[in-house]
Amino acid sequence: MAEAHQAVAFQFTITPEGIDLQLSYQALNQIYLSGVRSWKKRVSRIRNRVIKGVFPASPSSWLFVAIGILATMYMQSDPSMGLIAKIQQHLPLHVSLSAQGQTMVSALVFSTLLWLSLILALRFCLKLLLSYHQWMFEQHGRISNTTKVWVTLVRLFSSRKPLLYSYQTSLPHLPVPPIKDTLSRYLESVRPLLTDPEFKRMTDLANHFESNLGNRLQRYLKLKALWATNYVSDWWEEYIYLRSRSPIMVNSNYYGMDFLYVTPTPVQAARAGNTITALLLYRRKVNREELKPVRRHTLLQSTVIPLCAAQCERMFNTTRTPGTETDVLQHWQDSEFVAVYHKGRFFRLWVYRAGRLLSPRELEYQIQRILDDTSPPLPGEERLGALTAGDRIPWAQMRKQYFSSGVNRRSLDAIERAAFFITLDDEEQGMRGDDPAGNLDRYAKSLLHGKCYDRWFDKSFSIVIYKNGKSGLNAEHSWADAPTVAHLWEYTLATDAFHLGYTEDGHCKGEVDRSLPHPQRLVWDIPSEAQVCTSLAVAQALADDVDCHVFPFREFGKGRIKKCRISPDAFIQISLQLAYYRDRGGFCLTYEASMTRLFREGRTETVRSCSNQSCAFIKALETGEGEEQCRRLFRVASEKHQNLYRMAMTGAGIDRHLFCLYVVSKYLGVESPFLKEVLSEPWRLSTSQTPVQQMELFDLKNNPDYISLGGGFGPVADDGYGVSYIIVGEDMINFHVSSKHSCSETVNKLLLVIINATSSQTMKCSSQNY
Known part of the structure; x- marks a missing residue:
């Protein structure tokens, strides 16, 4: 008490x-x-x-406009062309003010209206400028005059220091591509995967769809695009994520890892104290909008284009709550506590006192109190988190039946309203011991699913602090995509290691107020553990089936690739295609995630990396064609991939458009054999690059060991691979590969060996300059 x-x-x-x-x-x-x-x-x-x-004006600009108008009136000139006089006639000021005062107030009203009109005009011009995307398709040294003029204007409009969300209203809306173009690009993407009779059949289906149902669905979609901020994002969030009734653990959630070679401190409580502090400092920046908007560099590196920051809004204090038909994302404005799990017990840890954030040393002190607490879990408490790891409908029913009132409701609120969730894991992880490669694999699996009950998979993200000081995170996918979480994690790692730091004995810096109240133990009354055990069994079967491998590739990195004038991403994607071909003896539908955050509320688009050009190169290489021919085909394939990536980023992708057409068809109650077949095609090779967005935070020259491992995700198809990679510095690429043990044809270690070999062979094909 x-x-x-x-x-x-x-x-x-x-x-x-x-x-x-x-x-x-x-x-x-x-x-x-x-x-x-x-x-x-x-x-x-x-x-x-x-x-x-x-924005893009400043509040002080109103003063300049008002002074300008008053100055011209003082010089016996009427800049309003009679509008000030008309305003004066309609203002009810003739009783309380003199004639001169009425004129002054009318002039200020006109100045304000003129100022607002100028702001709208500036914002419209900025939106037009940001709608120009031709700069992405131009080559170094061959920039058109139009792009040069555009660069000058963008610099002019972006001269002010923006807040995090300043550009939001100026970002263009995602356009709806012409249906004919989308179908043409789709047929081109599946051509290398189909035989001639299969391709003819698919072409006939596409033509029939376009001439009949397609144009009708397109009209509805264009109407939505006129009304909604983004014609894709809300449906994508609802139907791809929130309406899924299968477990989100492994199937949806993804993970991020700590430094590869370095653990800043071996003291678990100290690492937790600094990590919590860094995360809350980031939240403060988000709340105050002091975080710089994420921008993309153009060919002229001094000019940067803003990306949509809407995903940052739900980063903290957010939970995915289950429902019988669909889940709901709940976000609270603020939270002054975090939820902590340790050895089967849940705690609420207050991180503010008297309006100030606790120091890292005080947070370490509080975490250590939790670690030293020897009280046993309450009945049903230890494995309660398994409900968030199993199927969604049983969790929704359990939540409604047992967590809608009383102590269970209050304790669940403490978890769901928390800024984020922390697991103090009693295991040790990382690249260590006599089996560093195997330990890295176990580290990845631990972050992806843990024990299936010691993470709260519904939270926007959960932090895991291991017994030996290693850390990582598990993120829920519906509220945001990996680049947003990666930006947060980069800041957290850099702030922890380089700014907050530790004492010589590994503890957090600062003083401790020992009068702090103890972390609050959450109380539960679980009358039945049957559903918890059922959810745990489902989650455990899913976790046991997942095979994860982490592969730091050190032979070369983007430095050597770029010297060959090849895009590092195109190089890796073609290498993955070659590796898969040698592994499975054929090609497959390949998914590469690309962002569409050049548009307001943009999320992702699919780059179909398996193209006619990449297949032609691989076949030539495998059949022993000459080196010159292979080099030429490799160049063509890499340029094609870059073009596909640019088109996806600029709203000319394939899959999101077809997905939305399918959603419209379902609302209208009509069936489309073409759309049904397209959306049922399996992605046997699902890939994603984790971008490094804040290299200025890491001094790799002076601290070469402080490199991140990136993160990964589970396989999308039962008989496929999930491949995530991060390009670290100039000389390293980290791969994360996942598959399922239940499929005898997917062997991660074999694929990684092939990736290693094919990357070196692909480098030979790109080593000769144009």
């Missing part, structure tokens, strides 16, 4: 002499300071709304 007594601000008793009132000035001071913090945040939000509302 210690926490309850400390929360009481005053007590009173009734005596024969009257009421005896006892005030706790310490508690009242805490309430006052918390209120001050809350009001500061409100004022900051209002200020940011004003600054964003007038």
